[in-house]
Amino acid sequence: MKTIVHKANTRGYANHGWLQSYHSFSFANYYNPDRVHFGALRVLNDDTVSAGMGFGTHPHSNMEIVSIPLEGDLEHKDSMGNTSIIREGEIQVMSAGTGIYHSEYNKNKDVPVKFLQIWVVPNEQDVAPRYDQITIEALKKDNLFYGILSPENEYAGVWIHQDAWFFMGEFNEETEIDYVLKREGNGVYFFVLDGEAEIAGNKLEERxxxxxWETPSVAVKAKKGARVLAIEVPMLR
Structure with missing residues (x-):
């Protein structure tokens, strides 16, 4: 088994006034040669957008983009004609493929919106752009990792152009569980959203x-209760 720990206070940080963004991997003006990606996982940004503010229309191509709101409402518009509100308890995916333009704004004028923006390198270039959004509340299982993204909608969640699985876990204090990797050669990146957990012998706190990687399973033990996102991806060279 091989491991790498990224403590919350070692992430890159950008303060744009209206946007507070923490980068687990190199992004924009933050560059760390030791933290460019984890396998096919290229970006994990922890963003807070001020009331009424947001990202103007901008382009993407050949990237799988996943948004998971943690608090508040995020308004999305894109060049495919989609207009939607993404809320806490939902997940959105976009395959940028041959190219898309989109914007993201805080729908509310009085409270911030907090969300994770995640980019995964696709396993196929120049695919037709696509969009999907679902509520994950019906998929929830107590004290288990429940699938929210998988190849070919294996768990009734969403899918992207990559052999990737996203699981969410909400665990009571002292719950112990093994995360079993879905495919040999994959790795899994755990991100603690709330609480504390001991994962593969490492004590992890919020964010x-x-x-x-190089293991068939990983031991997870919740401390003080924990909400954990697990992102399993191929370990690209």
């Missing part, structure tokens, strides 16, 4: 990250 800490841990990458694990």
């Amino acid at each position: 800490d990250g841990l990458g694990v």
Whole structure:
């Protein structure tokens, strides 16, 4: 088993006034040669957008983009004609493929919106752009990792152009569980959203990250209760 720990206070940080963004991996003006990606996981940004503010229309291509709101409402518009509100308890995916333009704004004028923006390198270039959004509340299982993204909608969640699986876990204090990797050669990146957990023998607190690979399974133990996102991806060279 190999591991790499990314403590929350070691992430890159950008303060744009209206946007507070923490970068687990190199992004924009933050560059760390030791933290460019974890396998096919290229970007994990922890963003807070001020009331009424947001990202103007901008382009993407050949990237799988996943948004997971943690608090508040995020308004999305894109060049495919989609207009939607993404809320806490939902997940959105976009395959940028041959190219798209989109904007993201805080729908509310009185409270910030907090969300994770995640980019995954696709396994196929220049695909037709696509969009999907679902509520994950119906997929929830107590004290288990439940699938929210998988190849070919294996768990009734969403999918992207990559052999990737996203799981969410909400665990009571002292719950112990093994995360079993779905495919040999993959790695899994754990990101603690709330609480504390001991994962592969490492104590992790809120917004800490841990990458694990070259193992068939990983031991997870919740401390003080924990909400954990697990992102399993191929370990690209």
